[in-house]
Amino acid sequence: MTIRIAQLSCGTEYSGVQFEIESAARAVGAKIVYPDVSYSQVQEALDRFGFRPKSPQLQLMIARAMSLADEKYEADAVFITTCFRCAEAALVRNELRRFIQEHTKLPVVTYSFTERLKASQLLTRMEALVTIVSGKELLARERQTGITAGLDSGSATTKAVIMEDNKIIGKAWTTSGDVVQCAEEVLNEALAQAGLKLDQIEAMGTTGYGRFTLGKHFNAKLVQEELTVNSKGAVWLANRQKGEATIIDIGGMDNKAITVRDGIPDNFTMGGICAGASGRFLEMTARRLKVEIKDLGSYAIRGDWRNAKMNSYCSVFGIQDLVTTLGAGKTFEDVAAAACHSVAEQVFEQQLQEIDVRHPIIQVGGTSLNKGLVKALGEVLGEEPIVPENSQYIGAVGGALLSSGFLGD
DSSP states (O other): OOOOEEEESSSSHHHHOOOOOOOOHHHHHHHEEOOOOHHHHHHHHHHHHOOOOHHHHHHHHHHHHHHHHHSSSSOOOEEEETTTHHHHHHHHHEEEEHHHHHHHHOOOOEEEEEOOHHHHHHHHHHHHHHHHHHHHHHOOOOOOOSSEEEEEEEEEEEEEEEEEETTEEEEEEEEOOHHHHHHHHHHHHHHHHTTTTGGGEEEEEEEETTTHHHHHHHHHHOOOOOHHHHHHHHHHTTOSSSSEEEEEEOOSSSSSEEEEETTEEEEEEEEOSSSGGHHHHHHHHHHHHTTTHHHHHHHHHHOOGGSOOOOSSSSSHOOOOOOOHTTTOOHHHHHHHHHHHHHHHHHHHTTSSSOOSSSSEEEEEEGGGGGHHHHHHEEEEEEEEOOOOTGGHHHHHHHHHHHHHOOOO
């Protein structure tokens, strides 16, 4: 069955990115479709929606969304995209995302594109939509069975987890370098902790940027993008597999915000305007302060961000802010707190405006071990996030959990 992804967009043809969008969908076995609407339906939809944008393409977006909500057009998922430069389009994009979620059960992802968009930038998003549609039974798994392994080949770190009968019995991580070499290193360490040999592993799941390479090398049963795998690992670790939740993963290279219902994602966003909103900026801050990245959170907890505000989206100008602040005699503690608060603010402004935040909020990934960042995010959101034990291993845990679905119960 070919997954039909309904595209609601403005400006993709004029910007020359439509081919890239369709190429990304084809690469994951999906097809981009466009709900049919008449002129009279457009006018009716605008009246119902209560907003009449000037752009005819934005008006068409609204009408197509109405067609999906009224079940006049059949689709399996929704991709909503507009140019990042247009304020009116950003408003329509976000409101249509909310409208689709309120009136349908279709998984939806939103994206603001630039004129230099490449299909590769959309692959993870398209792959996740396909997985959510075609793999609901697998994603609904709540328990791990047998003996399985998960490998997460991330941009900053590579992680391995061994699970047996719904428990973690081995785990390891290392800084990412050579994809296969790092994976073998952490897998061997995790196996040693578990007291097992590789041939005793019944199934393996790989995720992250190196998932395809590792999937081929280890003949993995599951090779899957990190959005669905990470969300599964997060709700399992936090014991929140029933009900709703929001998962926030501030990564070394990009960020993810995912809403889930009964453990299955239904809306997600990833990326960011600049590394100033990612864990990379915290690494740069630690280097400038000449402290270990693992100690940055301890400094931040003792500081007050109000004494050393940083308001730049860009990592380069953010470091300029940092240098200027240090030159003004501010303490390391205040600067560390300000860096954490800056990242938290930008995650809120960039990622969390693209979803409807549900409660509880689960913070995961390597940066969730930074107590200063957890505190800052809690201050920005007005709610302290849940940080489960082993929160940095979400991808590996998700891979081990989901791969057990290939063993049967």
